[in-house]
Amino acid sequence: MTEKVVTETTTEARRPSLIQNLFPSVLSGIVLGVVGAAIAGVLVNRITTAINPDGVPNDDAVVAAVYTAWVLFFLVGIGAFNDVLKWGFARRDPTPAEELQLAGKGQGLWRYFRWTTDHKVVGMQYLATTLFLFFVGSMGAFMIRLEQSRPGAIFFTPSTYNTIVGMHGIIMIVAAVIMVAGPFGNFVVPIMIGARDMAFPRLNALSYWLLFLDIPIIITTLALGGFQTGWTGYAPLSVQGLTPGMEAYCFFIIIFAISTTVAALNIISTVLVMRTRGMTWGRLPILVWGVLLSVFLSLTAFPTFMMSQTMVVMDRVFQTSFFAASYGGNNWLYEHLFWFFGHPEVYVILLPSLAIAAEVTAVFSRKGIFGRRMLVGSLITISILSVIVWGHHLYFSGSNNALDAPFMLDTELISIPTGFFFLAMIGTFWRGKIWVTVPILFVVGTLVNFVVGGITGIYLADLPTDEILHGGMFVTAHFHFTLVGTAVFGFFAGFYYWFPKMVGKRLDPTLGQLHFWLFEVGFLGTFMSLFYAGLIGEPRWSANIAPPFATPNTIASLFAILIAVSVFVTVYNVIITLRSGEPAVANEWGGKTLEWSVPTPVPLENFEELPVVTSTPYDYGSPEPYPSDVEGTTLEGPLLPQPQPES
Amino acid sequence: MSTSLEHVHELEPHIRVGRARAAVIMFILSDALSVLAILAAGGYLNSLNTESQFKVAGDHPPAFLPGLLVAIALVLSGLSYYWWERRARENEGTGQAAFFIVALVFVFLALVGQIWVNMSLGYTTTPFHAYESVLMLITWFTWVHFLLLTIIGLLLLGRVLRGRLAGHGYIAEVTGYWWYYTVLSSLLLWLFSLVI
Numbered sequence: 001m002t003e004k005v006v007t008e009t010t011t012e013a014r015r016p017s018l019i020q021n022l023f024p025s026v027l028s029g030i031v032l033g034v035v036g037a038a039i040a041g042v043l044v045n046r047i048t049t050a051i052n053p054d055g056v057p058n059d060d061a062v063v064a065a066v067y068t069a070w071v072l073f074f075l076v077g078i079g080a081f082n083d084v085l086k087w088g089f090a091r092r093d094p095t096p097a098e099e100l101q102l103a104g105k106g107q108g109l110w111r112y113f114r115w116t117t118d119h120k121v122v123g124m125q126y127l128a129t130t131l132f133l134f135f136v137g138s139m140g141a142f143m144i145r146l147e148q149s150r151p152g153a154i155f156f157t158p159s160t161y162n163t164i165v166g167m168h169g170i171i172m173i174v175a176a177v178i179m180v181a182g183p184f185g186n187f188v189v190p191i192m193i194g195a196r197d198m199a200f201p202r203l204n205a206l207s208y209w210l211l212f213l214d215i216p217i218i219i220t221t222l223a224l225g226g227f228q229t230g231w232t233g234y235a236p237l238s239v240q241g242l243t244p245g246m247e248a249y250c251f252f253i254i255i256f257a258i259s260t261t262v263a264a265l266n267i268i269s270t271v272l273v274m275r276t277r278g279m280t281w282g283r284l285p286i287l288v289w290g291v292l293l294s295v296f297l298s299l300t301a302f303p304t305f306m307m308s309q310t311m312v313v314m315d316r317v318f319q320t321s322f323f324a325a326s327y328g329g330n331n332w333l334y335e336h337l338f339w340f341f342g343h344p345e346v347y348v349i350l351l352p353s354l355a356i357a358a359e360v361t362a363v364f365s366r367k368g369i370f371g372r373r374m375l376v377g378s379l380i381t382i383s384i385l386s387v388i389v390w391g392h393h394l395y396f397s398g399s400n401n402a403l404d405a406p407f408m409l410d411t412e413l414i415s416i417p418t419g420f421f422f423l424a425m426i427g428t429f430w431r432g433k434i435w436v437t438v439p440i441l442f443v444v445g446t447l448v449n450f451v452v453g454g455i456t457g458i459y460l461a462d463l464p465t466d467e468i469l470h471g472g473m474f475v476t477a478h479f480h481f482t483l484v485g486t487a488v489f490g491f492f493a494g495f496y497y498w499f500p501k502m503v504g505k506r507l508d509p510t511l512g513q514l515h516f517w518l519f520e521v522g523f524l525g526t527f528m529s530l531f532y533a534g535l536i537g538e539p540r541w542s543a544n545i546a547p548p549f550a551t552p553n554t555i556a557s558l559f560a561i562l563i564a565v566s567v568f569v570t571v572y573n574v575i576i577t578l579r580s581g582e583p584a585v586a587n588e589w590g591g592k593t594l595e596w597s598v599p600t601p602v603p604l605e606n607f608e609e610l611p612v613v614t615s616t617p618y619d620y621g622s623p624e625p626y627p628s629d630v631e632g633t634t635l636e637g638p639l640l641p642q643p644q645p646e647s
Numbered sequence: 648m649s650t651s652l653e654h655v656h657e658l659e660p661h662i663r664v665g666r667a668r669a670a671v672i673m674f675i676l677s678d679a680l681s682v683l684a685i686l687a688a689g690g691y692l693n694s695l696n697t698e699s700q701f702k703v704a705g706d707h708p709p710a711f712l713p714g715l716l717v718a719i720a721l722v723l724s725g726l727s728y729y730w731w732e733r734r735a736r737e738n739e740g741t742g743q744a745a746f747f748i749v750a751l752v753f754v755f756l757a758l759v760g761q762i763w764v765n766m767s768l769g770y771t772t773t774p775f776h777a778y779e780s781v782l783m784l785i786t787w788f789t790w791v792h793f794l795l796l797t798i799i800g801l802l803l804l805g806r807v808l809r810g811r812l813a814g815h816g817y818i819a820e821v822t823g824y825w826w827y828y829t830v831l832s833s834l835l836l837w838l839f840s841l842v843i
Contacts, residue, residue: 328692328778332691
């Protein structure tokens with residue numbers, strides 16, 4: 001069926017005035033959000049003071065009301081509800097001109113600061129936000145390494161240190177969850193499947209702006225006394241009324257869960273129904289599989305996380321007792337709810353990065369992906385198994401031991417499909433025509449780091465060894481090798497790979513290589529030292545380093561300087577590229593996926609005509625098949641040309 | 648980014664239908680997992696009965712009769728919606744709007760009733776015990792869903808009254824998925840609150 005093209009004389013949208021650019025925009029959202037939050041805070045303060053017999057306000061209730069009002073009024077201010085009301089009560093559907101304006105046509109750079117539905121704009125917004133979150137999280141990491149460089153609590157009080165550790169953790173976790181599905185899932189995936197946009201462009205904008213308004217919430221924890229629980233937010237510590245900063249953590253998670261759910265159902269719907277003709281499941285690029293499985297996992301995992309934080313807020317604000325043992329609650333409930341989300345969540349982070357590694361390797365080896373179906377099968381198997389292993393985080397929580405053995409078995413089983421991933425990657429590199437570029441360097445780094453991260457995970461999966469290692473820096477080093485060394489390196493492979501398509505300019509390859517080597521050497525030095533620190537008994541979450549652990553921590557902090565330098569090298573590279581970078585061509589790397597078939601910059605609706613797909617995008621350098629009935633051919637005929645028989 | 652393409656391509660009808668079905672089903676899946684989390688939390692705390700403090704003397708479930716009336720209103724709402732939805736799908740978006748309005752009225756009554764149930768729980772001593780905490784969570788979760796359904800119903804009513812459902816019968820169908828899910832999940836939570 002051919003597409004219906006709507007053309008009318010009024011498709012040209014009027015250029016908006018400055019006032020129209022500002023209202024609605026992120027500016028009006030912030031103004032209205034702050035005003036609404038202030039009003040709500042004052043109101044709830046007065047109400048709780050009036051009803052409290054002691055005559056003091058309920059600080060937790062005030063903070064909860066402030067955050068709720070901030071969210072609602074920001075969304076009103078940015079115009080999120082305008083289309084909702086029009087959907088229900090308008091006399092007509094939006095005209096093509098209105099749709100184009102909503103997609104950002106004719107708005108220049110303002111489109112990045114407004115409620116814009118074009119998936120490419122949303123992808124760029126996610127990319128900028130991801131890089132910002134990584135920068136902020138990195139600063140937290142460097143503060144941690146600074147504090148831990150010498151014995152004693154030197155620069156921060158233990159309370160402040162706990163907050164820094166918690167903020168570093170949760171900000172990096174959030175950044176890692178969105179880092180592939182956000183920028184590349186939004187910008188690249190629709191083009192990759194031959195679609196003009198996401199299934200629900202307005203929900204796409206909603207998912208981003210929910211993330212945006214969420215960031216000030218976690219930052220305000222610093223003004224509210226911080227939170228002492230670390231990134232896991234464990235009860236019962238989290239429900240004790242130490243500081244109202246804990247509310248910031250809870251609301252940060254709840255809003256992020258809603259944003260992720262909206263994004264997930266959008267991406268899933270897009271891949272299910274918006275694929276172009278010929279794009280069967282068997283021809284779907286690996287990145288699409290990785291992102292699809294990741295968001296499906298997040299759809300199933302985030303509800304329990306959201307419910308756990310809802311219960312914490314209820315305990316703090318309304319004096320319920322889900323986690324207080326004295327009144328029939330139990331902290332095991334929190335641990336189960338949290339880790340039922342928490343373990344699938346690391347695969348939400350990992351799967352897209354592994355998919356990027358496979359995608360990039362095929363291009364720069366000029367070879368099809370070895371065992372492509374096996375690779376897809378391994379990603380699916382990892383997704384399924386990841387849902388049933390959460391108990392390995394509860395081995396020493398004191399809960400029932402009967403399930404320890406099954407969880408140990410399930411956790412070990414995940415190493416099998418992971419092994420298939422490695423097999424596919426090595427097979428793709430094998431006898432490939434390797435083109436050494438910055439993306440492929442990061443893929444190699446991903447594989448090296450994943451070997452270390454994966455093998456150390458075996459020790460933590462096994463109860464006898466976990467008994468010694470849990471709660472120590474060995475665990476910290478393990479999950480940094482998997483989440484940072486594997487997933488973040490995979491993100492950077494994608495970042496350098498798709499940057500030319502997304503921005504239209506080439507990043508400096510020399511600075512890119514410098515970024516890689518500084519990051520990899522610094523990362524290996526830092527976290528190998530922490531593996532050693534964990535093996536000799538250093539516990540986690542301690543501001544005060546005991547003297548026996550001083551040497552490995554000092555070495556780790558020194559290597560962390562290299563990581564810090566690599567961050568600034570990347571920032572510098574991005575800035576100079578944006579200012580005066582060399583323009584990129586449409587197909588920078590000779591890739592065969594659909595995003596490389598469209599011009600750079602990518603047009604608003606991506607394709608003039610929707611493509612028809614007839615094969616997978618990985619047939620790099622396929623030799624012509626040798627006819628099997630030619631005399632003189634052997635079983636190796638296609639690879640070893642045989643002399644033709646004389647006529 | 649070039650915006651040189653002047654055309655706006657309309658989505659094909661089967662894509663509109665497909666994406667709506669997929670999205671609502673995914674949303675139901677996500678919300679159902681929240682419901683499961685609540686049920687699991689209540690059952691787990693009940694079985695642990697930490698320090699024998701899960702449920703103490705004086706703890707009681709919500710009043711039965713108001714809950715039963717809310718349940719009946721919900722069921723009637725679902726049946727009325729189903730009657731309207733069938734006609735709307737058969738007639739490509741046009742149907743007897745009266746049944747839809749009746750369904751919406753019953754949902755609104757259920758919302759009012761559920762808020763009343765919540766306010767009449769009678770739990771006064773803080774900190775609340777775990778049993779009371781679970782029931783408070785269930786009653787709040789339920790009326791929030793009734794509020795969401797009321798809002799969705801009002802938006803749909805706007806389209807119905809403006810005649811903008813014609814040709815979009817799938818909207819009635821996918822809204823029905825969420826409607827029936829809300830009815831079923833709320834009934835499940837109500838029954839759970841009676842037996843826990």
